[in-house]
Amino acid sequence: MGKLDDVLELIKNGVRTSKEIAERLDLTVDEVEGIIKILESLGYVEKVEMGSSCQSCPLKKICPGSCV
Numbered sequence: 001m002g003k004l005d006d007v008l009e010l011i012k013n014g015v016r017t018s019k020e021i022a023e024r025l026d027l028t029v030d031e032v033e034g035i036i037k038i039l040e041s042l043g044y045v046e047k048v049e050m051g052s053s054c055q056s057c058p059l060k061k062i063c064p065g066s067c068v
Contacts, residue, residue: 003027007035008044014062 018032
């Protein structure tokens with residue numbers, strides 16, 4: 001598997017931060033963020049911003065973003 005596949009697999013398995021992905025794959029955070037941008041441009045992932053309402057949401061532990 002290539003680095004793109006490795007990062008995508010971790011995201012699919014619930015890893016949500018660039019730092020955690022970098023640690024697991026022995027990469028730098030900058031490398032991971034670059035890979036994520038490539039995955040985003042290819043349509044494999046979508047960047048979702050967390051809103052202020054996320055803090056009180058009962059689904060915040062499993063939800064990757066915001067519904068607001």
